[in-house]
Amino acid sequence: MEFRYLGNSGLKVSEITYGNWLTHGSQVENEVATRCVQAALDEGISTFDTADTYANTVAEEVLGKALKGERRESLEIFTKVYFPTGPMGHNDTGLSRKHIRESIDASLKRLGTDYVDLYQAHRFDYETPLEETMQAFADVVRAGKALYIGVSEWTADQLKEGHALADALGVQLISNQPQYSMLWRVIEGEVVPASEKLGISQVVFSPIAQGVLTGKYSPGKDFPEGSRATDTKGGADMIAKFLNNKTLKAVAKLQPIADELDLTMAQLAVAWVLQNPNVASAIIGASRPEQVRDNVGAAGVKLDKSVLKRVDKALGKVVETDASLTQSPPARLS
Numbered sequence: 195m196e197f198r199y200l201g202n203s204g205l206k207v208s209e210i211t212y213g214n215w216l217t218h219g220s221q222v223e224n225e226v227a228t229r230c231v232q233a234a235l236d237e238g239i240s241t242f243d244t245a246d247t248y249a250n251t252v253a254e255e256v257l258g259k260a261l262k263g264e265r266r267e268s269l270e271i272f273t274k275v276y277f278p279t280g281p282m283g284h285n286d287t288g289l290s291r292k293h294i295r296e297s298i299d300a301s302l303k304r305l306g307t308d309y310v311d312l313y314q315a316h317r318f319d320y321e322t323p324l325e326e327t328m329q330a331f332a333d334v335v336r337a338g339k340a341l342y343i344g345v346s347e348w349t350a351d352q353l354k355e356g357h358a359l360a361d362a363l364g365v366q367l368i369s370n371q372p373q374y375s376m377l378w379r380v381i382e383g384e385v386v387p388a389s390e391k392l393g394i395s396q397v398v399f400s401p402i403a404q405g406v407l408t409g410k411y412s413p414g415k416d417f418p419e420g421s422r423a424t425d426t427k428g429g430a431d432m433i434a435k436f437l438n439n440k441t442l443k444a445v446a447k448l449q450p451i452a453d454e455l456d457l458t459m460a461q462l463a464v465a466w467v468l469q470n471p472n473v474a475s476a477i478i479g480a481s482r483p484e485q486v487r488d489n490v491g492a493a494g495v496k497l498d499k500s501v502l503k504r505v506d507k508a509l510g511k512v513v514e515t516d517a518s519l520t521q522s523p524p525a526r527l528s
Contacts, residue, residue, distance in 0.1 A: 195238030196494045198474045201368025202393025203342060205311065207270050209468055209493045211397060212486065213243040213477040214253045224256055226481070231260035233483035237490040241270040243371075243397070243477050245316055246301050247277035254304035262306055269311075272397070273301045274346060274371075276316030287526070289319035289327040298339050313340035314371060317522035318352050324359060332363040344369035344397070349520050350388035357392045367394065369474070372520065374398035376407060376466050376505060376513070377436060377445075383517040386472045395474035398467050402478075402489075404433040406441070407463035409449055413442040440512055447508035451501065457491065464492035466505060 197206040212234040214227065231242070244257050254273060261269065275297040278287040285292055298313060313334055319327060331343045345356060348370055360367040370389060372381045374396065381396065389396065402408055436442075452462040467476050478489040506513075 195240075195490070197240075199395075200312070200342070200397070200474045201366070201395040203366055203368045205270065205342060205368070207241040207397070207475045208239050209475055210237075210239050210464070210490055211241040211243050211272075211475045211477045212239050213399065213479050214257055215243075215245065215248050215399070215477075215479060224259075226483075227256050228260040229483050230480045230486055231257065233480075233486040234490075235264065237487060238493075239486075239490065240268060241272070241475060243272040243399075244305075245274035245277070245314075246279050246297055246304075247274070247316065251279055251300070251304060254301055258304055258306040266307060271305060271307060271310050272312040272314060272344070273305065273310050274314040274316040275301070276319065276346075289315055289322045289330070291326055291330040294327070294330040294334065298334050302339060309339050309341060311341050312344050312369060313342075314344040314346050314369070315348070315356075316346050318345070318348050320522070320525040324355060328356060328359040328363060328365075332360070332365045335365045342366050342368050344371060346371035347373070347520060347522060348385075350384040350517075353385065353388050353392060353394060357394065367392075369395050369397050371397045371399060371477075373400045374467055374470075374473070375401050375403045376448075376463055376509060377403045377441065379513055379515050380517055380519045382470075383515060385517070385520055386470070390472055396470070396472050397475045397477060398473055399477045401467045401476040402460050402463040403436050406433065406436040406445060407448070407459060409445065409459040411437060411442055411445075413439040413446070444509045444512045448505065451504055451508065455495075455497075455501070457495065458488055460485075460489055461492040461495065464489055465495035465497055466502075468492065468495070469497050469502065 196209045198209060200207050242257060244254050246254060275294055276289055280286050334340045343365060353370060357367050374381055448459060452459050464476050467473055480486045
């Protein structure tokens with residue numbers, strides 16, 4: 195495993211982050227989830243990402259139990275706040291001072307730790323003044339409940355405004371967590387250039403496009419049983435945009451490239467996002483320990499420019515680059 199600095203800070207994270215979105219507390223049994231976490235630790239992963247909304251708080255509990263007994267100082271634990279949790283009442287969502295203050299305490303209890311290394315705004319909140327949100331995050335940091343703050347899927351302008359407020363408050367906003375893969379490159383035009391100037395790193399999710407870049411889905415064929423495309427609990431909705439024949443045919447052209455490099459398709463996909471110097475870490479998920487071991491093979495892989503050009507040629511026009519697709523849910527109140 196190799197490690198990179200997260201933003202303009204002294205915090206190092208593993209190039210591969212283990213995340214439990216759509217798996218722990220929903221897709222897989224707790225015993226399997228624990229074995230996946232252990233496999234991550236065995237492979238040198240030190241960074242773990244979750245959120246209070248995953249499986250409506252259960253994912254945090256599962257991760258906390260799986261990490262129990264590990265040396266806390268050797269881990270980097272990330273979680274997030276924004277989406278509805280609990281009974282989903284009128285104040286159980288968003289980035290208000292009330293919701294942030296209550297959510298961090300609940301997350302720490304579920305995770306079994308006194309602090310998280312990174313506390314992230316899961317989306318931008320159009321209903322709460324940004325000043326209120328950033329002041330609440332600053333209070334969380336000053337209380338020692340989080341060391342740094344980050345965001346997820348914020349636009350370039352939102353990053354600039356949030357970073358300026360954080361800086362004025364004396365706290366470090368050091369990361370953004372966007373979707374990023376060979377197929378989904380919407381951050382490259384605006385978010386990455388702005389982040390580079392601000393000292394913000396990307397911790398990217400879905401580097402294998404929810405499994406499409408593993409090559410498991412073939413054009414014109416039924417989806418594999420038990421795959422994310424057949425998951426009615428949310429996975430199928432996320433992956434749908436990639437499951438068309440044009441995209442799947444283009445993805446199949448990546449297999450010879452992976453073969454020549456002695457990589458699996460998944461390893462090629464994860465290694466590809468790590469070539470972007472603004473990416474500090476790629477988040478992988480798993481429903482089986484062997485998936486963790488496979489994906490970790492991407493750590494430290496260097497792809498030369500000729501390989502990157504071949505990837506671009508293979509995928510052609512199926513790549514999405516529209517910067518406007520970086521967005522948060524609209525205001526909840528009219």
